[in-house]
Amino acid sequence: xxxxxxxxxxxxxxxxxxxxxxxxxxxxxxxxxxxxxxxxxxxxxxxxxxxxxxxxxxxxxxxxxxxxxxxxxxxxxxxxxxxxxxxxxxxxxxxxxxxxxxxxxxxxxxxxxxxxxxxxxxxxxxxxxxxxxxxxxxxxxxxxxxxxxxxxxxxxxxxxxxxxxxxxxxxxxxxxxxxxxxxxxxxxxxxxxxxxxxxxxxxxxxxxxxxxxxxxxxxxxxxxxxxxxxxxxxxxxxxxxxxxxxxxxxxxxxxxxxxxxxxxxxxxxxxxxxxxxxxxxxxxxxxxxxxxxxxxxxxxxxxxxxxxxxxxxxxxxxxxxxxxxxxxxxxxxxxxxxxxxxxxxxxxxxxxxxxxxxxxxxxxxxxxxxxxxxxxxxxxxxxxxxxxxxxxxxxxxxxxxxxxxxxxxxxxxxxxxxxxxxxxxxxxxxxxxxxxxxxxxxxxxxxxxxxxxxxxxxxxxxxxxxxxxxxxxxxxxxxxxxxxxxxxxxxxxxxxxxxxxxxxxxxxxxxxxxxxxxxxxxxxxxxxxxxxxxxxxxxxxxxxxxxxxxxxxxxxxxxxxxxxxxxxxxxxxx
Numbered sequence: 001x002x003x004x005x006x007x008x009x010x011x012x013x014x015x016x017x018x019x020x021x022x023x024x025x026x027x028x029x030x031x032x033x034x035x036x037x038x039x040x041x042x043x044x045x046x047x048x049x050x051x052x053x054x055x056x057x058x059x060x061x062x063x064x065x066x067x068x069x070x071x072x073x074x075x076x077x078x079x080x081x082x083x084x085x086x087x088x089x090x091x092x093x094x095x096x097x098x099x100x101x102x103x104x105x106x107x108x109x110x111x112x113x114x115x116x117x118x119x120x121x122x123x124x125x126x127x128x129x130x131x132x133x134x135x136x137x138x139x140x141x142x143x144x145x146x147x148x149x150x151x152x153x154x155x156x157x158x159x160x161x162x163x164x165x166x167x168x169x170x171x172x173x174x175x176x177x178x179x180x181x182x183x184x185x186x187x188x189x190x191x192x193x194x195x196x197x198x199x200x201x202x203x204x205x206x207x208x209x210x211x212x213x214x215x216x217x218x219x220x221x222x223x224x225x226x227x228x229x230x231x232x233x234x235x236x237x238x239x240x241x242x243x244x245x246x247x248x249x250x251x252x253x254x255x256x257x258x259x260x261x262x263x264x265x266x267x268x269x270x271x272x273x274x275x276x277x278x279x280x281x282x283x284x285x286x287x288x289x290x291x292x293x294x295x296x297x298x299x300x301x302x303x304x305x306x307x308x309x310x311x312x313x314x315x316x317x318x319x320x321x322x323x324x325x326x327x328x329x330x331x332x333x334x335x336x337x338x339x340x341x342x343x344x345x346x347x348x349x350x351x352x353x354x355x356x357x358x359x360x361x362x363x364x365x366x367x368x369x370x371x372x373x374x375x376x377x378x379x380x381x382x383x384x385x386x387x388x389x390x391x392x393x394x395x396x397x398x399x400x401x402x403x404x405x406x407x408x409x410x411x412x413x414x415x416x417x418x419x420x421x422x423x424x425x426x427x428x429x430x431x432x433x434x435x436x437x438x439x440x441x442x443x444x445x446x447x448x449x450x451x452x453x454x455x456x457x458x459x460x461x462x463x464x465x466x467x468x469x470x471x472x473x474x475x476x477x478x479x480x481x482x483x484x485x486x487x488x489x490x491x492x493x494x495x496x497x498x499x500x501x502x503x504x505x506x507x508x509x510x511x512x513x514x515x516x517x518x519x520x521x522x523x524x525x526x527x528x529x530x531x532x533x534x535x536x537x538x539x540x541x542x543x544x545x546x547x548x549x550x551x552x553x554x555x556x557x558x559x560x561x562x563x564x565x566x567x568x569x570x571x572x573x574x
Contacts, residue, residue, distance in 0.1 A: 029065065076238075171201070347384075
């Protein structure tokens with residue numbers, strides 16, 4: 001059992017306990033343990049099963065939790081979770097995924113109506129029965145109905161980091177087959193879509209058939225729906241990700257990768273182009289219509305070249321003018337992971353992070369970064385122990401002292417400062433002026449009317465200290481839709497005021513979207529890519545932010561933190 005899965009089960013148990021109104025201290029201990037385990041560098045299951053190891057050596061894991069973890073690793077559940085699931089149905093957890101529903105609200109609904117399914121909840125909202133309960137009303141009913149609709153649209157989809165980790169685990173497993181030459185992901189994962197509906201893997205080499213056998217025998221693979229000589233299909237993990245593994249001959253590898261990567265619309269456009277040239281394109285290769293002779297198929301580059309085009313990066317294959325741009329010779333040179341010189345949005349124990357400034361700096365230096373900006377929360381986020389003016393100024397002094405010690409990486413003193421409802425910043429101008437880098441973000445009042453939200457964001461950029469707009473649409477993938485505002489108006493002002501648009505690389509956000517990135521670039525904006533890390537482990541998420549930038553057709557020059565430390569510091573002063 002992997003760490004994220006253990007963390008999820010502990011967190012869900014804490015949710016069930018909160019629904020049940022149980023001891024707050026114990027609930028908090030489960031949540032804290034979930035956070036620690038999710039970011040722990042070692043596989044906790046291995047520690048639990050090793051008689052020579054003591055899992056209580058992990059901070060936040062006491063004897064009681066150690067017993068729960070042992071049960072969890074051995075049988076997939078534990079007594080406390082079983083006990084709660086006897087009181088509340090598993091669908092109670094599904095309700096917590098609906099925006100607008102928290103544990104206390106779910107408990108109230110259960111106590112009054114014995115709601116057990118989303119269908120029951122939807123019916124109650126439509127019948128306007130929730131508004132009769134204390135502290136509930138018509139707005140909550142409307143919000144829940146919207147949340148149910150959104151949840152249904154996102155059901156069966158998975159975050160990019162989960163799909164990426166699943167692919168890595170399966171690739172390592174399948175590569176053990178003798179004679180396998182390549183195992184690579186295709187589909188929406190290769191294109192870098194924010195969420196993935198299923199996972200496609202392409203295998204080539206003499207051992208490809210053996211790799212299919214290995215796939216269906218993987219301990220986390222279940223519900224096998226097909227297993228032949230060229231394809232195997234099954235579900236992976238407790239979450240049930242659909243996985244298709246295809247074995248293809250070496251001479252068709254490029255054609256198969258092009259075909260199974262998609263997107264569907266890109267492939268249709270490419271096949272139509274082939275037909276106009278007297279050719280036909282499928283997953284086996286590119287062939288002449290006149291005599292069915294083979295033209296290309298070994299590599300994608302061969303196929304695109306035979307169609308009179310340069311190779312098009314997978315992230316751009318969405319039939320959004322990329323074929324025309326390629327034909328005109330106007331393909332952008334996309335940003336690459338190695339171009340990033342620093343990370344500009346992260347949190348430490350000063351607010352809601354799980355590491356010290358020094359630990360985050362050491363982790364960033366190990367990744368080869370020249371600089372970072374540490375941006376803990378401001379005081380409006382009281383639950384995150386946000387910084388007030390006094391602490392922010394003291395932090396700036398602490399960073400100056402750190403930089404005098406020349407530790408091999410430069411730190412810029414920063415803050416993720418809340419944009420208040422009226423557009424004012426959460427800290428005074430004098431305090432913000434002490435900092436090197438201020439990210440302005442919305443964390444509350446997200447349901448404002450579009451005009452009010454637009455005015456709020458525009459006013460925030462009037463603050464001279466603000467240098468970047470954090471997670472600019474506020475979306476949380478599979479959970480919360482973007483808030484509404486006039487994006488063009490905000491992007492134009494950001495460009496005029498030299499306020500950079502953040503690409504938040506957290507897999508739960510990946511904000512901005514590809515379409516908005518292209519629009520913002522067209523309006524003159526520049527960008528940062530940052531992880532919003534709360535643990536050193538999260539710094540590795542930078543690759544997902546770079547993927548989003550590539551999907552938005554951004555190059556190295558569009559992103560400010562591709563600059564060296566001195567050039568970046570100079571840009572901050574402009």
